[in-house]
Amino acid sequence: MPKVLISDKMDPKAAQIFRERGVEVDEITGKTPEELKAIIGEYDGLAIRSSTKVTQDILDAATNLKVVGRAGIGVDNVDIPAASARGVVVMNTPFGNSITTAEHAIALMFALARQLPEADASTQAGKWEKNRFMGVELTAKTLGLIGAGNIGSIVADRARGLKMKVVAFDPFLTPERAIEMGVEKVELDQLLARADFITLHTPLTDQTRNILSAENLAKTKKGVRIINCARGGLIDEAALKQGLDSGHIAGAALDVFVNEPAKESPLFGTPNFVSTPHLGASTTEAQVNVAIQVAEQMADYLVSGGVTNALNMPSLSAEEAPKLKPYMALAEKLGSLVGQLAHGALSSISIEVEGAAAELNQKPITGAVLAGLMRVHSDTVNMVNAPFLAKERGLEVREVRNEREGDYHTLVRVTVRTEAGDRSVAGTLFGNQAPRLVELFGIKVEADLAGHMLYIVNEDAPGFIGRLGTTLGEAGVNIGTFHLGRRQAGGEAILLLSVDEPVTPELAAKVRSLPGVRTAMALAF
Numbered sequence: 001m002p003k004v005l006i007s008d009k010m011d012p013k014a015a016q017i018f019r020e021r022g023v024e025v026d027e028i029t030g031k032t033p034e035e036l037k038a039i040i041g042e043y044d045g046l047a048i049r050s051s052t053k054v055t056q057d058i059l060d061a062a063t064n065l066k067v068v069g070r071a072g073i074g075v076d077n078v079d080i081p082a083a084s085a086r087g088v089v090v091m092n093t094p095f096g097n098s099i100t101t102a103e104h105a106i107a108l109m110f111a112l113a114r115q116l117p118e119a120d121a122s123t124q125a126g127k128w129e130k131n132r133f134m135g136v137e138l139t140a141k142t143l144g145l146i147g148a149g150n151i152g153s154i155v156a157d158r159a160r161g162l163k164m165k166v167v168a169f170d171p172f173l174t175p176e177r178a179i180e181m182g183v184e185k186v187e188l189d190q191l192l193a194r195a196d197f198i199t200l201h202t203p204l205t206d207q208t209r210n211i212l213s214a215e216n217l218a219k220t221k222k223g224v225r226i227i228n229c230a231r232g233g234l235i236d237e238a239a240l241k242q243g244l245d246s247g248h249i250a251g252a253a254l255d256v257f258v259n260e261p262a263k264e265s266p267l268f269g270t271p272n273f274v275s276t277p278h279l280g281a282s283t284t285e286a287q288v289n290v291a292i293q294v295a296e297q298m299a300d301y302l303v304s305g306g307v308t309n310a311l312n313m314p315s316l317s318a319e320e321a322p323k324l325k326p327y328m329a330l331a332e333k334l335g336s337l338v339g340q341l342a343h344g345a346l347s348s349i350s351i352e353v354e355g356a357a358a359e360l361n362q363k364p365i366t367g368a369v370l371a372g373l374m375r376v377h378s379d380t381v382n383m384v385n386a387p388f389l390a391k392e393r394g395l396e397v398r399e400v401r402n403e404r405e406g407d408y409h410t411l412v413r414v415t416v417r418t419e420a421g422d423r424s425v426a427g428t429l430f431g432n433q434a435p436r437l438v439e440l441f442g443i444k445v446e447a448d449l450a451g452h453m454l455y456i457v458n459e460d461a462p463g464f465i466g467r468l469g470t471t472l473g474e475a476g477v478n479i480g481t482f483h484l485g486r487r488q489a490g491g492e493a494i495l496l497l498s499v500d501e502p503v504t505p506e507l508a509a510k511v512r513s514l515p516g517v518r519t520a521m522a523l524a525f
């Protein structure tokens with residue numbers, strides 16, 4: 001039974017779903033990195049929010065880990081390249097808390113416009129300072145949206161409902177989408193110059209880090225109010241403090257900080273500064289949404305291989321997974337076969353699906369071929385990290401889809417380009433289930449690729465099979481199955497034998513020394 005650790009506070013629905021889906025679950029929150037490292041080796045899945053930091057160090061100790069599920073959106077607390085390299089799928093729940101977070105941004109905008117927190121504190125202190133608090137209206141003001149994705153779009157929609165004008169800076173926003181959203185697409189400098197309120201809704205990346213730098217804050221309109229419900233690190237906190245102190249910035253509200261938990265900050269206590277402890281996603285509705293989604297997605301992956309919302313792997317629905325399973329076994333065997341047989345550096349690989357296979361999602365088939373190919377050189381390769389490793393090694397990957405049936409109702413063909421030319425193998429599924437090799441380097445040969453095998457290329461001449469049988473028999477190696485193919489009578493022949501014992505290098509050398517043998521090598525599947 002797969003086992004999952006929930007390491008951040010999550011709605012109880014998550015644990016309930018894991019149990020209903022046959023996944024064992026422990027909920028242990030508040031662990032230090034060292035404590036997490038000590039226990040993570042036991043788990044197949046790790047369900048987190050933003051507190052747990054999934055670092056390279058944690059992943060190194062996570063010897064059984066297959067999936068990290070983020071009950072929320074931002075995954076900047078997960079080292080995705082390190083997870084990919086270890087073959088761990090990273091998933092998030094990209095929509096479950098977007099409305100809630102957008103509403104928090106709007107709430108903070110109102111809080112700034114009417115100084116609600118300070119007015120509340122003063123009133124409850126018995127001061128009744130009616131003349132101290134003079135607000136601004138939102139109606140007709142310009143809201144500058146930095147990042148117009150899921151959350152940004154909801155904020156824009158709500159702001160338009162409040163009769164604000166919305167200008168948006170987002171390099172990936174198309175003009176059509178801007179029209180649909182009812183916002184004006186602008187460059188960052190224009191936004192900075194025009195906005196009365198600025199709200200940030202981008203992920204934290206190398207491009208967005210410090211997007212509101214001291215220099216950019218200086219370009220804002222005097223009296224601007226700034227809201228950040230996205231990620232700490234998007235704003236230069238020291239420059240923000242200076243802007244508030246000088247009065248250039250009329251207000252700032254931060255839900256997120258460079259260092260969290262933010263137990264101290266030079267910003268604390270600054271007039272017109274409002275803060276919340278990363279509460280953007282904290283509503284009952286959003287937490288139920290993300291808990292259900294993350295548990296369903298992780299259980300799908302651990303129980304049936306379905307992949308949804310993964311950041312480092314193509315999607316594969318729980319319905320598709322069983323159909324694709326035999327193809328993935330076939331693809332992996334074909335990848336492994338070319339990996340074992342093709343010598344020298346490979347510059348490209350083409351994965352072609354034909355007939356029934358062409359109706360399926362090809363990405364997982366490609367992933368499985370690459371995993372089979374690269375596992376020949378490393379035990380830690382799987383479908384998740386194989387495409388990344390292929391890219392790292394400069395292997396060009398091509399996918400070809402051919403819906404017309406050929407000789408077989410379904411076929412997967414793998415062709416690699418080696419220094420010696422193209423090498424191609426192909427396989428089908430017998431009864432839609434059993435993987436079977438049907439072609440090897442242009443020669444038709446039918447074989448089940450399983451266990452220990454011996455691959456021989458020889459000149460097709462009488463007496464050879466007898467000599468081979470004797471050589472194997474003398475070495476105490478029993479032949480299980482025997483598959484033969486040849487280009488033409490008397491030409492080059494291929495033999496694929498399955499044997500009950502591993503073929504030692506000495507035995508392979510002995511077979512190579514038999515008359516007429518061009519190549520003999522051990523294979524394992």
Ligand SMILES: NC(=O)C1=CN([C@@H]2O[C@H](COP(=O)(O)OP(=O)(O)OC[C@H]3O[C@@H](n4cnc5c(N)ncnc54)[C@H](O)[C@@H]3O)[C@@H](O)[C@H]2O)C=CC1
Pocket residue numbers: 072073074075094097098101146147148149150151152169170171172173201202203204205207208229230231255256278279280281282
């Ligand atoms: N405070 C909280 O509790 C929560 C914070 N968040 C954070 O909100 C942020 C946005 O989330 P979503 O809208 O769901 O993400 P999204 O991926 O739907 O949208 C992000 C947008 O940022 C844009 N973008 C990327 N690079 C940019 C750049 N250099 N300049 C301008 N725009 C750029 C993208 O094109 C995209 O449209 C994320 O960082 C997420 O972690 C999300 C949920 C809760």
Ligand SMILES: O=C(O)C(=O)COP(=O)(O)O
Pocket residue numbers: 049050051071072073074075097278279280281282
């Ligand atoms: O979903 C996100 O990106 C968030 O920032 C929410 O964080 P949380 O799950 O509340 O720790």
